[in-house]
Amino acid sequence: MSLPHPSTDQINLSNVLAALGDQTRLAIVAELARMGDGPVSCSHFLIFASKTNLSYHLGKLREAGVTRTEVCGTSRFTTLRRADLDQRFPDLLASIIAGASTADEPEQDTA
Amino acid sequence: MSLPHPSTDQINLSNVLAALGDQTRLAIVAELARMGDGPVSCSHFLIFASKTNLSYHLGKLREAGVTRTEVCGTSRFTTLRRADLDQRFPDLLASIIAGASTADEPEQDTA
DNA sequence: CCAATTGTTCAATGAATTTTGAACAAAGGC
DNA sequence: GCCTTTGTTCAAAATTCATTGAACAATTGG
Numbered sequence: 001m002s003l004p005h006p007s008t009d010q011i012n013l014s015n016v017l018a019a020l021g022d023q024t025r026l027a028i029v030a031e032l033a034r035m036g037d038g039p040v041s042c043s044h045f046l047i048f049a050s051k052t053n054l055s056y057h058l059g060k061l062r063e064a065g066v067t068r069t070e071v072c073g074t075s076r077f078t079t080l081r082r083a084d085l086d087q088r089f090p091d092l093l094a095s096i097i098a099g100a101s102t103a104d105e106p107e108q109d110t111a
Numbered sequence: 112m113s114l115p116h117p118s119t120d121q122i123n124l125s126n127v128l129a130a131l132g133d134q135t136r137l138a139i140v141a142e143l144a145r146m147g148d149g150p151v152s153c154s155h156f157l158i159f160a161s162k163t164n165l166s167y168h169l170g171k172l173r174e175a176g177v178t179r180t181e182v183c184g185t186s187r188f189t190t191l192r193r194a195d196l197d198q199r200f201p202d203l204l205a206s207i208i209a210g211a212s213t214a215d216e217p218e219q220d221t222a
Numbered sequence: 223c224c225a226a227t228t229g230t231t232c233a234a235t236g237a238a239t240t241t242t243g244a245a246c247a248a249a250g251g252c
Numbered sequence: 253g254c255c256t257t258t259g260t261t262c263a264a265a266a267t268t269c270a271t272t273g274a275a276c277a278a279t280t281g282g
Contacts, residue, residue, distance in 0.1 A: 018132030
């Protein structure tokens with residue numbers, strides 16, 4: 001029925017940052033925010049990665065406590081855990097989403 | 112004399128998040144903040160990692176644009192690039208530092 | 223029941239990251 | 253000039269992460 005999610009107080013900062021420190025996952029979160037925090041079904045994110053790979057990335061986001069996934073029939077709906085993240089790390093999610101939306105072109109590290 | 116640093120507009124969000132999504136580097140940044148944003152010499156961070164390993168992590172932070180390193184004799188002083196980061200990603204650094212300082216015990220992901 | 227849809231798990235691979243020790247370089251102090 | 257201090261570079265090893273395809277499971281529609 002339901003998948004394992006960390007409780008709010010189990011959400012760890014470096015896990016969250018590591019989860020979001022990946023182009024694909026950051027794009028997923030930005031898209032979730034653009035969609036009003038969800039719920040959004042997995043297939044919606046096929047624009048970002050293959051089905052199998054998506055399963056992996058969505059799992060990472062869920063395990064880090066960034067998203068919540070609810071099973072509904074053969075579909076799964078993902079939501080941003082905004083309230084939980086805000087409680088744990090005020091302003092963090094908002095600033096990340098704002099930064100991700102602001103033209104973040106594929107500019108690599110120029111050291 | 113001076114080391115290569117990305118310019119402010121070259122600082123990329125997912126690079127910054129990936130840089131901070133590591134316990135050691137997050138601890139270094141939190142310590143820098145605790146020290147008033149630096150400058151702090153490398154050896155100060157020996158509490159977090161070995162000399163060689165520190166060289167690696169401080170390099171990562173510098174390349175991501177999180178810190179600035181200035182050479183001074185045989186020492187190197189690291190500073191937080193707070194103004195640059197604030198300009199690029201408002202509130203991000205402050206929320207991360209606040210979250211890192213708030214008792215972030217070694218709690219692992221409980222998925 | 224059969225077929226299609228939605229998404230997962232598994233094992234394998236390739237790639238990137240982290241960590242280490244040995245050797246090195248550049249000051250600075252005596 | 254030598255020795256110490258501070259920190260780097262290099263190559264290797266260990267670990268972790270990301271990506272893939274094949275096979276599977278659950279639900280829904282006809």
